[in-house]
Amino acid sequence: MKIFCVGRNYSKHAKELGNTVPSQPVIFCKPDTALIRNNEPFYHPDFSSDIQHEIELVIRINKMGKKIQPKFARNYYNEIGIGIDFTARDLQNELKEKKLPWELAKAFDGSAPISEFTTLTEIDLNQITFSLNKNGKQVQQGCSDNMIFSPDTIVSFVSQYFTLKVGDLIFTGTPSGVGKVEIGDVLEGFMNGKKLLTCEIK
Ligand code: ZN
Numbered sequence: 001m002k003i004f005c006v007g008r009n010y011s012k013h014a015k016e017l018g019n020t021v022p023s024q025p026v027i028f029c030k031p032d033t034a035l036i037r038n039n040e041p042f043y044h045p046d047f048s049s050d051i052q053h054e055i056e057l058v059i060r061i062n063k064m065g066k067k068i069q070p071k072f073a074r075n076y077y078n079e080i081g082i083g084i085d086f087t088a089r090d091l092q093n094e095l096k097e098k099k100l101p102w103e104l105a106k107a108f109d110g111s112a113p114i115s116e117f118t119t120l121t122e123i124d125l126n127q128i129t130f131s132l133n134k135n136g137k138q139v140q141q142g143c144s145d146n147m148i149f150s151p152d153t154i155v156s157f158v159s160q161y162f163t164l165k166v167g168d169l170i171f172t173g174t175p176s177g178v179g180k181v182e183i184g185d186v187l188e189g190f191m192n193g194k195k196l197l198t199c200e201i202k
Helices: 011-016 070-074 089-097 150-161
Strands: 003-007 027-031 051-053 053-061 077-084 129-134 135-142 169-171 186-191 196-202
Touching: 003 150, 053 129, 053 135, 070 077, 070 150, 077 169, 077 186, 077 196, 089 169, 150 169
Parallel strands: 003 169
Antiparallel strands: 003 027, 053 077, 053 169, 129 135, 129 186, 186 196
């Protein structure tokens, strides 16, 4: 399976990192070794002193497809959950400066904790709220309405380059409020007010 992520999909977040709002989706990948399931802890790596949380809505592909037109994209995913796109911001900034790829900063082991998934027929995709608490305090909050590129647009765009397969995941970008995590922190992710994800930093 493949994990795709969209960078800068909420304008406030793009601005908080000093980036311009993109004209087409910024896409990067993580390997399956990035996944953390079942609320297992995240072990802070020693190659970074600025690991940051990015809470995101994650959609799951349920049908194989390539070169999907936007108007048909909705037929290719039917489940949604939340995930954290852990980012070694210090490394990412160095790589960006050197105009190098981001993998070392984004795709390392454990960089993608995910929740259980919910069928999309049960909820309205346009009105999904989600948030992240750090040690009991809300630090990030977003709504699917505020995405620059909709899930349909993202699925269509990604499928022009990569064949999508059942089980592939797409992290749809983070709202503003990203911040550093420390060993001992507890992160909790919510979707439509319901806690779906817990991740302790060890
Ligand atoms: Zn992200």
